[in-house]
Amino acid sequence: MNERAIPILPCKYVDDVVPFYEALGFTVTFRQTRPNPYVCFNRGGIDLHFFGLEAFEPENSLGTAIVLVEDTGVLYQEFAAGLRAAFGKLPLAGIPRITKPRRKQGTTAGFTVVDPGGNWLRISALGETEDDGSASHGAGRLDRVLMNAARQGDAHGDEVRAISVIEAGLLRHGDATDAEKLPLLVYLAELHHRSGNPELAGSALDTVAALILNPAEREASAEELATAAELRGAL
The missing domain is CATH 1.25.40 (Serine Threonine Protein Phosphatase 5, Tetratricopeptide repeat)
Structure with a gap:
């Protein structure tokens, strides 16, 4: 059985998210302006879709997607290199931003990307489960x-x-x-x-x-x- 789930996340303007995700190494696979703004991205096994909504405020976003990858450290380095090349520095505060990979008490290891739409991409290692406390032992x-x-x-x-x-x-x-x-x-x-x-x-x-x-x-x-x-x- 081959099943997939693709999150559809909000943003204020599609034009805000396109350069950001391209800097992360994603490719635009589909884009439209009518009847509603919509864009699709792909990077390897990661697919993300976005719809534009002018009344939407990124600061109020509750959008979240969990992204599971084989090596969170490698992906972080690739994301960081792309962001530095595109914007001259890492966005470490505000919206958008990226956090450094860290082990967190009670959760899986990984890092977070907050995109220009205020959506949280929670990057975790494939196969890891929620930490039961053994990581701190x-x-x-x-x-x-x-x-x-x-x-x-x-x-x-x-x-x-x-x-x-x-x-x-x-x-x-x-x-x-x-x-x-x-x-x-x-x-x-x-x-x-x-x-x-x-x-x-x-x-x-x-x-x-x-x-x-x-x-x-x-x-x-x-x-x-x-x-x-x-x-x-x-x-």
């Missing part, structure tokens, strides 16, 4: 804080709650090493940036810059440090 103390914060900030879109979780975790574990604190501080900067607080985001990045890391720790944290540099450029 054996994880470091600040790793668990980060997963909890990512559940609030990335899965639920509650940046205020995520910031609170991180700040409480850093205060509770003040004896943590600089290398342990780094991922939380970078995520804290990202959350402040998303929340429209560039001063607080910059302060978190200043703290990141002041961390003392040995060469091995710096190499292991290269991705986090690259994210911090990208955030600095976005402020």
